[in-house]
Amino acid sequence: MSADVEFELRDLRVKNGAKQILQGVDLTLRRGETHALMGPNGSGKSTLANVIMGHPDYEVTGGDILFHGQSLLGLAPEERAKLGVFLAFQYPVAVPGVSVARFLKAAVEAVRGKSSGGAGGFLKGVREQMKFLEITEAFLDRGLNEGFSGGEKKRLEILQMLLLKPALGVLDETDSGLDIDALRIVAAGVNRLRGPDLTLLVITHYERLLKLIEPDHLHVLMNGRIAFSGGPDAVKQLELHGYDWIRDQVGAEVV
Amino acid sequence: MAHELPGGNKLLQDYKFGFVTDIAADAIPLGLNEDIVRLISAKKGEPGWMTDWRLAAYRHWLTLREPHWARADYPPIDYQASRYYSAPRQRAGKPGEMDPELAKTFERLGVPVHERGALAGVAVDAVFDSVSVATTQRERLKQQGIIFCSMSEAIREHGDLVRQYLGSVVPPTDNFFAALNSAVFTDGSFCFIPRGVRCPIELSTYFRINAISTGQFERTLIVAEPESFVSYIEGCTAPARDENQLHAAIVELVALEGAQIKYATVQNWFAGDAGGKGGIYNFVTKRGHCRGARSRISWTQVEVGAAITWKYPSVILEGADSVGEFYSVAFTHDRMQADTGTKMIHIGPRTRSTIVSKGISTGHSANTYRGMVKILPKAAHARNHTQCDSMLIGSQCSANTFPLIEARNATAITEHEATTSRISEEQLFYLRSRGLDEEAATALIVHGFCKEVLKELPMEFAVEAVKLLELKLEHSVG
Ligand SMILES: Nc1ncnc2c1ncn2[C@@H]1O[C@H](COP(=O)(O)OP(=O)(O)OP(=O)(O)O)[C@@H](O)[C@H]1O
Numbered sequence: 001m002s003a004d005v006e007f008e009l010r011d012l013r014v015k016n017g018a019k020q021i022l023q024g025v026d027l028t029l030r031r032g033e034t035h036a037l038m039g040p041n042g043s044g045k046s047t048l049a050n051v052i053m054g055h056p057d058y059e060v061t062g063g064d065i066l067f068h069g070q071s072l073l074g075l076a077p078e079e080r081a082k083l084g085v086f087l088a089f090q091y092p093v094a095v096p097g098v099s100v101a102r103f104l105k106a107a108v109e110a111v112r113g114k115s116s117g118g119a120g121g122f123l124k125g126v127r128e129q130m131k132f133l134e135i136t137e138a139f140l141d142r143g144l145n146e147g148f149s150g151g152e153k154k155r156l157e158i159l160q161m162l163l164l165k166p167a168l169g170v171l172d173e174t175d176s177g178l179d180i181d182a183l184r185i186v187a188a189g190v191n192r193l194r195g196p197d198l199t200l201l202v203i204t205h206y207e208r209l210l211k212l213i214e215p216d217h218l219h220v221l222m223n224g225r226i227a228f229s230g231g232p233d234a235v236k237q238l239e240l241h242g243y244d245w246i247r248d249q250v251g252a253e254v255v
Numbered sequence: 256m257a258h259e260l261p262g263g264n265k266l267l268q269d270y271k272f273g274f275v276t277d278i279a280a281d282a283i284p285l286g287l288n289e290d291i292v293r294l295i296s297a298k299k300g301e302p303g304w305m306t307d308w309r310l311a312a313y314r315h316w317l318t319l320r321e322p323h324w325a326r327a328d329y330p331p332i333d334y335q336a337s338r339y340y341s342a343p344r345q346r347a348g349k350p351g352e353m354d355p356e357l358a359k360t361f362e363r364l365g366v367p368v369h370e371r372g373a374l375a376g377v378a379v380d381a382v383f384d385s386v387s388v389a390t391t392q393r394e395r396l397k398q399q400g401i402i403f404c405s406m407s408e409a410i411r412e413h414g415d416l417v418r419q420y421l422g423s424v425v426p427p428t429d430n431f432f433a434a435l436n437s438a439v440f441t442d443g444s445f446c447f448i449p450r451g452v453r454c455p456i457e458l459s460t461y462f463r464i465n466a467i468s469t470g471q472f473e474r475t476l477i478v479a480e481p482e483s484f485v486s487y488i489e490g491c492t493a494p495a496r497d498e499n500q501l502h503a504a505i506v507e508l509v510a511l512e513g514a515q516i517k518y519a520t521v522q523n524w525f526a527g528d529a530g531g532k533g534g535i536y537n538f539v540t541k542r543g544h545c546r547g548a549r550s551r552i553s554w555t556q557v558e559v560g561a562a563i564t565w566k567y568p569s570v571i572l573e574g575a576d577s578v579g580e581f582y583s584v585a586f587t588h589d590r591m592q593a594d595t596g597t598k599m600i601h602i603g604p605r606t607r608s609t610i611v612s613k614g615i616s617t618g619h620s621a622n623t624y625r626g627m628v629k630i631l632p633k634a635a636h637a638r639n640h641t642q643c644d645s646m647l648i649g650s651q652c653s654a655n656t657f658p659l660i661e662a663r664n665a666t667a668i669t670e671h672e673a674t675t676s677r678i679s680e681e682q683l684f685y686l687r688s689r690g691l692d693e694e695a696a697t698a699l700i701v702h703g704f705c706k707e708v709l710k711e712l713p714m715e716f717a718v719e720a721v722k723l724l725e726l727k728l729e730h731s732v733g
């Protein structure tokens with residue numbers, strides 16, 4: 001594993017409206033590593049994911065987000081996307097009337113530039129990835145996330161990741177809403193991209209995903225701070241004892 | 256004296272149709288009176304019945320007052336300050352060839368007016384100020400008995416047909432602007448599709464206003480005989496000037512038994528500058544009459560221009576089982592005011608109508624949908640479905656909907672759905688996280704919002720309409 005730092009959060013503090021959600025988050029991801037991020041509901045995981053992508057509703061009140069040593073703060077979401085940051089949303093929104101095909105083409109062209117193979121080449125690539133993710137071609141003509149089931153939305157998120165080939169992928173509960181087979185397929189999709197060129201932050205509540213996408217490190221976010229960082233085996237303790245285990249470990253300080 | 260607006264502003268640069276053609280014109284004096292009406296009729300070499308028709312309309316107009324019930328603010332119009340006829344003086348060339356200056360103009364506008372260069376799939380009638388300057392593909396159409404020519408020519412050459420149908424859908428007494436148009440209309444298109452004929456190509460008219468202080472009053476009449484079909488497209492642009500020019504048109508459609516007329520418009524008149532200076536007043540009466548059983552009329556409009564739009568393409572559903580449709584996108588920016596919608600008048604049994612209206616407001620603009628669905632006592636089992644959606648972009652614009660439903664037959668079914676939304680931050684963020692900038696993301700969302708309407712347009716026209724919408728959005732967003 002390379003020792004280059006790919007992505008770093010330094011004492012990141014974030015507010016949404018009047019509420020201070022992140023109170024100083026530190027994280028370091030080296031190139032090609034996969035980190036799992038867990039934590040109770042409402043602890044700020046999605047906030048963290050959204051802030052990394054540049055959601056305009058969140059105010060960064062302190063600290064920094066560094067990608068290849070460059071601060072992402074001040075960059076628009078589209079600029080971050082073009083640098084290679086990708087967020088698979090916990091709740092992807094629908095954009096009625098915009099076909100999946102049209103959207104994918106616009107996204108791929110925006111991030112990767114016009115494909116040399118023309119429209120035909122582009123569609124061929126899309127079809128191949130769709131086949132892998134077992135998404136039927138009929139989805140290409142449907143409105144983006146319009147009437148999609150929870151699981152279908154998640155598959156489409158991963159399809160986008162496979163097409164956009166990001167350097168940093170943040171997966172926000174991609175496993176929630178997936179049936180057993182879909183979970184395996186989606187994980188295989190993610191693993192397709194894994195390698196030295198993809199650094200991953202995988203947000204999840206469950207061990208099952210981490211069995212399929214094996215992380216190098218595990219972090220637990222509680223009350224807006226990283227309350228625990230350790231090896232991937234810690235997930236077993238968490239499954240057994242719940243977050244009280246962490247609370248016991250770190251004492252009353254974060255509770 | 257009116258001037259061209261300076262080209263420094265982004266909107267004006269985007270309005271690439273805002274140029275003026277330098278061509279000598281045969282123009283009559285400013286103002287309006289009976290002599291002017293007679294003069295117009297004489298210029299066009301019209302028969303006496305037409306002159307009398309015009310004069311009757313003019314006299315009726317004098318008894319009417321300019322309507323101001325629409326959601327649009329503008330000072331009273333000085334009808335004596337406008338010019339009612341201006342025709343380009345074409346330099347004599349080969350017979351059947353257009354003056355090169357005019358040809359260049361239409362080329363710049365992207366309108367195929369040359370027979371040789373003509374797109375195979377479309378016939379064009381090009382109207383420049385008060386006259387039609389070219390009509391293409393006529394020979395090809397004639398072989399099938401289709402008449403497609405300027406209104407002036409139709410009055411001279413097909414007097415009986417014109418006399419039978421002119422004013423039969425929109426009578427001169429219909430409203431203030433209809434009366435005015437009936438008195439002074441100068442040109443427009445006439446289409447006649449004989450029984451059982453499916454018009455093999457799109458028919459289209461392109462209206463261009465060029466002359467200063469001149470109104471354009473055109474009149475289009477389409478008659479579809481039993482079991483015939485025609486698809487018709489209308490486009491329009493004007494120079495960017497600091498004066499308001501009046502465009503008061505009438506379109507009449509007649510569909511006989513089993514006939515179908517599809518009428519599509521992309522309206523891109525000059526809309527005025529960012530402060531609301533200049534722009535076209537687009538006061539138009541468009542109405543179709545489903546006269547025969549099983550006939551079908553559909554209006555599709557993409558309204559992206561004009562300082563003020565006052566327009567309600569309507570269908571009178573008289574024939575049993577006839578169908579009326581109205582699909583509309585109205586986009587307003589800066590200080591534009593659009594008050595548009597439709598009327599569906601159900602007279603015959605089992606008549607059906609569909610209304611889909613999409614309003615998008617940006618800047619300081621006002622966008623109003625005004626619709627009426629009227630079900631008369633004999634219209635048993637009539638049905639209407641209305642879908643009326645408004646999207647607001649920014650916080651200074653407004654959207655209003657005034658849907659009126661009047662059902663006088665208990666077996667009728669009417670459904671009405673309406674939504675008003677702001678462009679969603681979550682949608683924008685989602686698309687931006689995929690690399691689209693704010694403009695591109697907005698354009699995509701708006702495109703999706705209008706999709707139901709855009710899919711009703713003929714293919715190539717839809718592509719143009721989307722480009723136009725994107726261009727307009729680009730300057731309105733951010
Ligand atoms: N606009 C807002 N105003 C006030 N509080 C907010 C706002 N948005 C989010 N929050 C709060 O911030 C906290 C963190 O939310 P976040 O969605 O980041 O949690 P999470 O860790 O992703 O939870 P889950 O596991 O349920 O997905 C929650 O308490 C949430 O209610």
Ligand SMILES: [Mg+2]
Binds near residue numbers: 172173
């Ligand atoms: Mg969450």
